[in-house]
Amino acid sequence: MNRLNLLYVEDDEETVESIDFFLKRHFNEIYIAQDGEQALSFFEEKDPDIIILDINIPKLNGIKLATKIREKNKKVPIIFLTAYSDKDNLLQAIHLHAFSYLIKPFKINELIETIDKCKKEFFCEYSNPNLKKLSQNLIWNKLKKELYFNKEKISLTKNELSLINLFVENDFKFFTPEEINEYIFLNHDLKNNSIIQLISRLKKKITEITSDSEFFIENIYNKGYRLK
Structure with a gap:
């Protein structure tokens, strides 16, 4: 489980x-x-797996920072820390999909238990x-x-299946339509538009099943496709 990276804001x-x-x-890295x-800046550059965030920090407080993070990433788990029990901050943290909320001063074992729970819920591949x-x-x-969606196999x-496997086996790597074409179709004479249509059909199928507008493959201009 130590392969995960943490952004700790304090x-x-x-x-x-x-x-x-x-x-x-x-x-692995903190x-x-x-x-x-x-x-x-660290968040945009390092793409951390988990964030521990003190609400009372200078220049950009924790709630405003989390709001900006959520504009870019709706899934990364955030553990909020604060020196006092403040109802407004708690409600805002919940609205920003906080994983947990700890009141300072907290005990080390409370934080470690929260981190372990976070790993189990968000990173099941480590177990x-x-x-x-x-x-x-x-x-x-x-x-x-x-x-699988909610433990039910998706047809x-x-x-x-080959498309998903390509991205999973090469996590964080970008692939152009040409590279995807070569991997899935063994460089058969297919147009890049076929790859775009394949991804589009998969997105439509997944979002219809999950009733969720989010999709786990993203397209970045001038870079290609990768897992989110």
């Missing part, structure tokens, strides 16, 4: 020092930001290496090459 150096040792046991602007979580309720079985075509 302006109190004593607090950082007191828990940094424990966090290093649970994460990016520490002391204000909201620095944290936003079962054959599973890859594509969204909250979409799970890809790497061994069987099958996609997909051979090409759709």
